[in-house]
Amino acid sequence: MSTPRLEVRNLSATFTGVTVLDNAYLTLEPGEVHALVGQNGSGKSTLIKLISGVYKADHGGEVYVDGQRIGTPVHPSSLHSQGLAFVHQDLGLVPDLTVRENVRVGRHATRGFTRLIDKKKDAEAVRKTMEFLGVDIKPETKVGALVPSERVAVAIARALQERVPGSGVIVFDESSRAIPPDALDEFYGHIKSITAQGTAVLIVSHNLREVLKISDRVTALRNGKVVEMGVPTSSLDEASITRLVLGRDGGLDDFVNTMPSEVREGGITIKNIGGGRIAGVNSHISRGEVVGFTGNLDSGLSTLAPLIAGAIPGGGSIQVDDQPEIKFGKPNSAATVKAGVAFIPQDRHGQGLATELTVQENVTLPHLRSRGKPWWIGQKWQREETLSVLDAFNVTPADRKAAVSTFSGGNQQKVLMGKWLLGGPAVLILDDPTQAVDVGARSSVLSSARQAAVDGAAVILCSSEVEDLAAVCDRVHVLENGIVVRTLKQPLSADDILAATYSKPKGTL
Numbered sequence: 120m121s122t123p124r125l126e127v128r129n130l131s132a133t134f135t136g137v138t139v140l141d142n143a144y145l146t147l148e149p150g151e152v153h154a155l156v157g158q159n160g161s162g163k164s165t166l167i168k169l170i171s172g173v174y175k176a177d178h179g180g181e182v183y184v185d186g187q188r189i190g191t192p193v194h195p196s197s198l199h200s201q202g203l204a205f206v207h208q209d210l211g212l213v214p215d216l217t218v219r220e221n222v223r224v225g226r227h228a229t230r231g232f233t234r235l236i237d238k239k240k241d242a243e244a245v246r247k248t249m250e251f252l253g254v255d256i257k258p259e260t261k262v263g264a265l266v267p268s269e270r271v272a273v274a275i276a277r278a279l280q281e282r283v284p285g286s287g288v289i290v291f292d293e294s295s296r297a298i299p300p301d302a303l304d305e306f307y308g309h310i311k312s313i314t315a316q317g318t319a320v321l322i323v324s325h326n327l328r329e330v331l332k333i334s335d336r337v338t339a340l341r342n343g344k345v346v347e348m349g350v351p352t353s354s355l356d357e358a359s360i361t362r363l364v365l366g367r368d369g370g371l372d373d374f375v376n377t378m379p380s381e382v383r384e385g386g387i388t389i390k391n392i393g394g395g396r397i398a399g400v401n402s403h404i405s406r407g408e409v410v411g412f413t414g415n416l417d418s419g420l421s422t423l424a425p426l427i428a429g430a431i432p433g434g435g436s437i438q439v440d441d442q443p444e445i446k447f448g449k450p451n452s453a454a455t456v457k458a459g460v461a462f463i464p465q466d467r468h469g470q471g472l473a474t475e476l477t478v479q480e481n482v483t484l485p486h487l488r489s490r491g492k493p494w495w496i497g498q499k500w501q502r503e504e505t506l507s508v509l510d511a512f513n514v515t516p517a518d519r520k521a522a523v524s525t526f527s528g529g530n531q532q533k534v535l536m537g538k539w540l541l542g543g544p545a546v547l548i549l550d551d552p553t554q555a556v557d558v559g560a561r562s563s564v565l566s567s568a569r570q571a572a573v574d575g576a577a578v579i580l581c582s583s584e585v586e587d588l589a590a591v592c593d594r595v596h597v598l599e600n601g602i603v604v605r606t607l608k609q610p611l612s613a614d615d616i617l618a619a620t621y622s623k624p625k626g627t628l
């Protein structure tokens with residue numbers, strides 16, 4: 120038998136007396152793509168942080184790369200030379216620096232005893248790695264000027280360089296979330312060339328279709344424990360891998376049909392919304408309706424939701440029911456919140472949650488004025504409503520007094536949804552709400568969005584997840600170059616939306 124590329128034994132982590140990872144084990148064989156799956160809070164990030172030395176493991180854990188013991192404790196500064204490299208979620212690139220600087224940071228070639236950076240040698244090293252990946256990117260180009268698929272190649276090149284061909288491990292920690300759907304095939308191609316040489320790849324992903332498509336074996340974590348290690352994907356399908364993750368059946372429902380909603384008067388009228396790549400978007404979403412917006416990376420999709428919510432500077436106006444029109448110029452989220460608009464942003468840390476405060480404080484903060492009295496805030500409703508949010512979204516741990524920062528990424532997303540749905544908004548705007556959530560939570564997030572419409576809200580869902588859109592939307596607007604170019608209506612499938620977004624229908628230019 121060949122020596123495993125990575126072997127993890129008895130890895131545990133305990134925070135303030137709570138064991139969140141319990142004797143985890145994992146073996147990666149040469150040349151395989153291995154996926155690590157599990158619900159939000161199951162311990163995936165903790166495991167990655169232990170093998171990358173970000174967290175210190177409990178006593179007794181062992182990590183081997185190519186048969187060499189590298190910990191515990193693992194020393195982050197020597198990981199690269201020991202054959203273990205990481206590509207994180209956000210790719211970790213600096214747009215203002217060149218490709219050469221981004222790839223070579225921390226590992227610059229230097230000249231003789233002057234120790235000056237040898238740019239020529241660095242550029243040559245970068246060129247070689249790019250050649251291996253089969254991409255033509257000039258080392259002196261600024262990363263900010265690259266298209267998304269090229270940025271991915273730069274992040275991979277940084278992880279790959281100076282690797283003894285065919286050795287070691289590269290870990291992709293939810294990296295595909297940073298990659299638009301039209302660049303994914305190229306990313307998968309890079310993974311293939313890495314493993315074809317014998318290097319092993321570990322991917323962490325909530326996208327079970329992706330896991331089935333690109334990985335050879337799967338390891339599942341549940342409540343901090345490995346429940347199955349190294350299950351061949353050839354023996355799995357979407358239903359069985361969902362069971363592996365959740366410990367029960369699950370998956371997406373057809374919410375449009377199972378949760379019929381009555382279209383009512385009022386809602387939100389969007390007039391000539393513009394800003395960034397958005398050139399002028401118009402629509403009316405009635406109360407009781409869920410309307411989706413989608414588009415490729417150049418479409419402007421990523422800025423549309425904050426523009427409609429008045430969270431970033433832009434132009435145009437919105438009108439909620441028969442309230443006065445809100446005209447935009449400067450951001451004006453105070454006016455949109457007052458009009459009954461709830462906005463669930465993509466960037467939880469930047470805009471959505473005060474992560475140093477407790478779950479209860481976050482959930483009840485926007486409602487203190489309406490629910491409390493000027494002289495008495497009241498504890499009972501705060502406790503009850505926070506517990507109902509924790510329960511409805513299956514947030515783990517269900518601890519209303521814990522700081523939001525101590526929750527896993529997906530559980531933070533669930534707290535954010537609960538915070539805004541509690542107030543029964545007139546308009547609910549969701550910006551890519553299922554990113555980072557597991558297959559079970561994804562279903563609760565989407566059914567809550569549909570339920571908000573059933574309860575009488577006008578719901579807007581901006582997303583590139585075509586399955587989410589097909590499951591909850593009555594209509595879907597497709598954006599191209601900042602304007603709506605097509606509108607699809609139910610009955611519609613994920614494939615219909617995909618075709619309308621990424622390949623132009625016959626007869627169009």
Ligand SMILES: Nc1ncnc2c1ncn2[C@@H]1O[C@H](COP(=O)(O)OP(=O)(O)OP(=O)(O)O)[C@@H](O)[C@H]1O
Pocket residue numbers: 134139157158159160161162163164165166515516525526527528529530555557
């Ligand atoms: N620094 C910390 N302090 C306290 N608890 C923590 C800390 N880091 C993680 N945890 C807890 O450890 C558990 C596992 O979290 P982890 O981030 O590993 O989950 P995950 O599987 O990566 O989830 P997700 O898919 O949501 O990212 C969670 O219950 C989380 O609240």
